[in-house]
Amino acid sequence: MEINEFEQNEKLARAKKQVKELKGFYIHLFVYILVNLFIMSLTVMARMNSGESFNEAFFNFGTFSTPFFWGIGLAFHGARVYHFNPFFSKDWEERQIRKFVEQEQKEADKFR
Numbered sequence: 304m305e306i307n308e309f310e311q312n313e314k315l316a317r318a319k320k321q322v323k324e325l326k327g328f329y330i331h332l333f334v335y336i337l338v339n340l341f342i343m344s345l346t347v348m349a350r351m352n353s354g355e356s357f358n359e360a361f362f363n364f365g366t367f368s369t370p371f372f373w374g375i376g377l378a379f380h381g382a383r384v385y386h387f388n389p390f391f392s393k394d395w396e397e398r399q400i401r402k403f404v405e406q407e408q409k410e411a412d413k414f415r
Contacts, residue, residue, distance in 0.1 A: 328384040335377050339370040 343366055350360030360366065382388065 324384045328380055331377060331380055335370075335373060339373065342369050343367075 346366045347357070347360045350363070350366075351357060
């Protein structure tokens with residue numbers, strides 16, 4: 304009975320941690336949108352006041368540089384929260400573990 308209660312507490316702790324991470328990501332996303340809209344608006348207005356047309360001011364790398372680079376960080380944050388890792392997935396980890404165990408077994412068999 305005590306083991307089952309321990310497992311339930313572990314599951315609850317993991318769920319709370321996941322919700323906290325998800326909430327952090329949503330806050331990050333909300334701040335990203337608000338701040339970048341503000342920065343882009345200021346950038347476009349400043350460029351238009353200096354004589355550029357709206358298209359020249361808006362379609363400029365400087366207007367999108369902050370959202371672009373911050374967006375890369377936001378994408379990594381989202382990937383971590385949603386457990387997306389295309390390079391080192393659980394399958395990859397299991398294959399590597401099996402490979403090393405088999406390799407050690409072969410080396411141990413050589414000395415028998």
